Amino acid sequence: MRPDYRAATERDLAAACDLRAAMTRELSDSDPDQDDPQWRARFAEFYASRINAGTAALFLAEDGGDLIGMGAVYKLVNHRSEIFRQHAAYVTSVYVDPRYRRNGIATELARMSVEWAKAHGCVVVRLRTSSMGRPVYERMGFSPSSEMELEIE
DSSP states (O other): OOOOEEEGGGGGGGHHHHHHHHHHHHHSOHHHHHHOTTTHHHHHHHHHHHHHSSSSSEEEEEEEEEEEEEEEEEEOOHHHHSSSSOOEEEEEEEOOOGGGSSSSSHHHHHHHHHHHHHHHHHHEEOOOOOTTHHHHHHHHHHOOSOOOOOOHH
16 A cells, blocks of 8 residues: 655645544543643644744645545754754654554654754654554654653642
């Protein structure tokens, strides 16, 4: 099976939301539409504004016109990018319909995101992964970093 890959346009964002909702349901066993009915509008606005500004991209995988996977990347804005001009990108929402997994689709979507980051002057790419995705990213050369996180309730 050889899917078609392409960059998303604003017209694709509603369908991309469907994939992101499926990802959330699978990973957190919750329904984002029930938890926050406005998230889809914010998702679409976040990516539409950044795609139009040239600071983000969303990539899609299709099989016969059906969306079967996606991955997104955007440039981070922080002190390193603004003061030192060391731009970083964040890869997110890499998801493949379970019926199409183990075909290299997630790897290709992540690779496209990394290539986009390189082409847009980024010196580092960051992401957060599930245990299922970790081997994909490790094979690509990603490694754990020294970043830490504190959840504030």
